Amino acid sequence: MKRIILAIIIIGILLVGCIQTNQQDQQNQQNMQYPKVENFIVFNSKDEMKKYLQSSSSSPFWFEFGGGVVRGDVVLDVAYPQAVPKSGYELYEEKSLPERVSETNIQVAGVDEPDIVKTDGINIYFSQVRYFYLFWEKTIPNGGKTKIIKAFPPEDLDVKYEIKKGGQLLLLNKTLIILNHDTIYGYDVSDKPVKMWDIELNGSLVTARLYNDKIYLITRSTIDYYEPCPIKPLTYNGESLQIACKQIYHPIYPIPVDVAYNVIVLDPKTGDVVKAVSFVGSSGLSVVYMSKNAIYITFPYREDVVKIYYNFMKENEDLFPKEVLERVEKLKEYDISNRAKYVEMQVIIDQYANSLSKDNRLKFRNELWNRLSKYYEERKREIEKTGIVKMSLNLDVVANGEVPGRILNQFSIDECNDYLRIATTVGMTDTTNDLYVLDGKLNIIGSIKDYGKGERIYAVRFLMDKAYVVTFKQTDPLFVMDLSDPKNPEMKGELEIPGYSSYLHPIDENTIIGIGKEGKDVKISLFDVSNPEKPVEIDKYWLNEYWSDILNTHHAFLIDEKHKIFFLPASKGGYVFSYEDNKLKLVKAVNVPALRAIYIDDYLYIIGNKVVVLDENSWEKVNEIDLV
Known part of the structure; x- marks a missing residue:
């Protein structure tokens, strides 16, 4: 029977948990002058960059860093916009406003992530797209259309408008951003949607974040080894944004390079570039994590072969x-x-x-x-490592470091009280797994090594002073580790559970939902982790479904704490589960191939080829419309 390792790591150095900085702290950080990072230097010329690329070309992975925004040969000094946005609800009558509206399931509270569904509590914005898969990673969607659906009150459910563009969505008040794999569109959706701007990417979109009324884009551009600079990541209003050779940074040691990654801050209302930096790395392998304090970009590399x-x-x-x-x-x-x-x-x-x-x-x-x-x-x-670059939200390079091994995805990284926690898998065949704690300068100060030998990491979730790590193999210990002393971590407990979880979601500090597979079925587990020495799988449910989109993206998961339910989409239907009294109970199944769900007040909207509205107090159907 296939099983997992779920490792619970108590990070005792963070006794008070992750306390978010207030707005003044964040403003102070933006105004802070950071010391120069000595391990990153600029290219002095195109020839120097070519030589660096030549020396780096043998390694499987590599990285470079660039800064400075250039149009033509002129470096642009640009400032962040200071306008205070209006509330998204100001266009609606107060009596019609809902009291509760769900948000996209994201990693860091307040740092929004793109998804195919967004809502402002009145309308649902749904992009019907085609997905492409690369290895285990879902890429940015391509093509499709975006529907604007009047959702509240539910008796008025109807498709209002359709935009002939599709992709992942971000919503800021009444500005809708559509992120396609090679183009970004900005629409005013205060009434009938009107396109305000578009940006053509000279490459592809990796990911994006929306924070403090700014869009943070990460794009990827192919390196031309004969003409490596300037880097031209996008075209806007007929002009190419260019980053000159002398604004491109690189580590002092050569690491593998085949693409340039560009971090670009946009004004969502105008599409104007606020600031940008570039770095080079390996295609398809870098992972981005953004907190309210910093952006972390990782790049895997190997020692010179x-x-x-x-x-x-x-x-x-x-x-x-x-x-x-x-x-x-x-x-x-x-x-x-x-x-x-x-x-x-x-x-x-x-x-x-x-x-x-x-x-x-x-x-x-x-x-x-x-x-x-x-x-x-x-x-x-010593051979296989992940390099890490830390940037402020002003895109200044703050620190850089490295850890052994490679990381799975954004959930493998977490920032808490200026410490960075990162879980890695080491090795290709005889694998093992590590967890590292790094300080603000990205120096390793603590670690737990060699758990889940012979396996690789399938899921990671950090929650305040704990970390939960799932690895997959033929046996299934649940490891519990204590990091009260970061220099002397201690193993605390162990449990065996069948199957594997690829997504973990905390209900509270003592209870975690795990969603994965056991055999051919989707499996849901409920874990009690109140006693680190004796973690327990207190309930489980096998769903007669082969797959759920939650196994691909955390955005597909929805939890409603008021009603103590969560939603799981699958190919045959959408499923509503209760977790009340630490019991998993299927309370409603809807025969609609489902992708997402949201709630507005006490109504659950299941979204797929239809929108089905359920009353969460009775679980009776209230309304539905076809989207085909």
Whole structure:
């Protein structure tokens, strides 16, 4: 039976929990002058950037950082807009306003994330899109349409307007932002939707956040190795936004590079660029986490493969004749790229192997593979790392650091009281998992290593002074770890549970919902974690569904604490579960292929190819409309 590891880590150094800074603190941070980060320097010329790219091209991953917004050859100094927005409700009569409106399920309270459904409590904005999948990550949707649906009061349910563009949505008052994979649109939706602006991306959109009336975009641009700069991440009003060579930063050590990541702040009302920075990294591998204090961008990389092979050969001289070692030693002095050196090293080793008899060649190759595997296993934390860059909300580089291993997604990272917590998987075949605590300068101050050996992380959730980590393998211990002393973490408890959870949602500090799979079915678990030494799966429910969109995105999950229910969308229908009295109970099933749900007052709106409205007091259907 397939099982999971759910690791609960008590981070005792944060006894008072994560206290959000107030507006004055955030304003002070924006005005703060940060010291220069010594590990990042600018390119002095295009030739210098080309040389850096050449030296970085052999590594599997890489990163670079850029700052300064340029149109043509002029660097733009731009300031954040100071206008105070009006409430989104001011356009409606006060008597018609609902008292309760759900929000998108997000990671950090107040930092909004794009999704296919948004609501202002009166209207529902729903983008019917086609999704594309890359490995385990859902990419930004492409195509489709966006419907504006009159939702409240429910008896007036109707499609009001349709926009011929689709994508993920952000909503600020009566400004609707549609984020497609290659274009961003801004619409005034105070009445009939009117397009105010659009931006063409010269690349693709990675993610976005909406905070303090600003949009933070992260885009990805392909690197031209012959003309690497200026970087041109977008086109607006017929002009290319350009970032010149001397405004592009990079780490002092070479790491793998094939794309540029651009962090761009936009005014949502006008589409104007407020500020931007760029960095280079590996396509499809960087993860973005944004708190109310900072933006963290990660980039995975490996130690220089030539250096790894060379050190291995020096430690295993009995495998190679003297002339092979001398040729490899001389190779280090060649003024060629690391990729070329790696190819030459392989040629040298292959030439030696081919000079052997068939029997000796077979023995050599097996011995080489065996020793290389052991060498990597002993040094995997030195070889495979995740670099981290911390930026202020003004896009100043504040700190940089690194941890061993690779991270799963944004939930693998969490900031709390100026500490950063990050969970990683280390290794490719013989995997293990670590959790690290870093200080404000991104220095590691504490860690828990080697839990879930032979597995990889499937889900992570940080909650105040605790962390919950799910790993997947054939057995299923639930690890409980205490980090009261960050330098001496201690294992506290263990539990075995079947299946795996790929999304964890805290109900309160003692209870967590886990949604994942067991065998072919979607499984829902209810965990009591009040006693770290004895975590308990107090209830579980197997749903006769193969898949739920919650397994792809946390945005598909909805919880209504007033009615003690949560919503789970699936291919056959939408399901409403009660968690009252620590029991999982299916209270309502609606035969609609569901994608999302929201609540307005005491009405639950299930959204898919229809919108079905349920009265949460009786669970009777109130209204419905077709969207096909």
